[in-house]
Amino acid sequence: MADTTILVVDDEPQIRRVLRTTLSGNGYDVILAKDGQEAIEMVMREHPDLILLDVNMPGMSGLEACSKIRLSFTGPIIMVTVRNSEQDKILAFDSGADDYLVEPFTMGELLARIRAALRRSSSEEPLPKFESPQLSVDLERRIVDVRGQRVDLSPKEFDVLRLLITQQGKPPTHKKLLQTIWGPDHGEETENLRVVINQLRKKIEKDPTRPRYILTEPWLGYRFQLPIVVPEKQPRRKQ
Incomplete structure (x- = not known):
């Protein structure tokens, strides 16, 4: 876990700080991006193992950012949002998300979903x-x-x-x-x-x-x- 890097993408500074504190306290290395464009650049430069991506961001939406990130990133992407409709979930998965977490959620649930996503990712054999x-x-x-x-x-x-x-x-x-x-x-x-x-x-x-x-x-x-x-x-x- 010490070598696992998580990219947190959210336009709210307070949410970024809370997630960084929680994830760092649980042994993860955390890097932050405030919008979709910065997230794309961070993925190319830092090569994170997992991405937490907010759906509702100004400018480039989380869905658009997810689609663009998926062109080069094969690790897990967990989308975080207040939207809970079936159509919103379909759009997220169609954009390339692996999981969809609806706010409000507990940190325990978030950490469990991160562990599950990382297990699935690590168990997959490299593709030829x-x-x-x-x-x-x-x-x-x-x-x-x-x-x-x-x-x-x-x-x-x-x-x-x-x-x-x-x-x-x-x-x-x-x-x-x-x-x-x-x-x-x-x-x-x-x-x-x-x-x-x-x-x-x-x-x-x-x-x-x-x-x-x-x-x-x-x-x-x-x-x-x-x-x-x-x-x-x-x-x-x-x-």
Whole structure:
């Protein structure tokens, strides 16, 4: 725990001070950011292990900050807010949050959620890299290069791509993709999945109308396929 760094992002100085005192008193290293932009910079510079992120901030909202942080950060993000509606929670999880804590809460509950998030994070094995001549995907760092050029994917686009790659050629069903990426209550919204797949193909395929990587399995789902490289024929030697 002594080497665990938590980034606290909140626009209220008093809340930042209280959280820093509590977390430091429980053995965590704490760094602070007062808004979303500063949080993004701190993530790139300090590489925290976990982020506590306030939803309701002026300027860049916590949801927008979460989406941008997720492009490069793979650790747990716990969003903190006074909003408790189902739609607010859906927006938070869709933005890349791992947990959602509604105020008011006790410090005991906060610490328990932090411990649980860190346990889940530490138990996950490092994800491999996918490399091909035209496409490179670093699943751990969430970096995608297409024909040597960096491509930005939304959190949902990357999560779908990662799941397809880790299935190693097996086609997950529409329902599995939706419930894994969008949540257990989302198994029928195939149009949402179709939109994400179309966007992915536009970004990583040379010809999205004739995909080589993300293939459609009719009535089932989608499959990621490494393009087959046909070796060049060698000229015959004269006898």
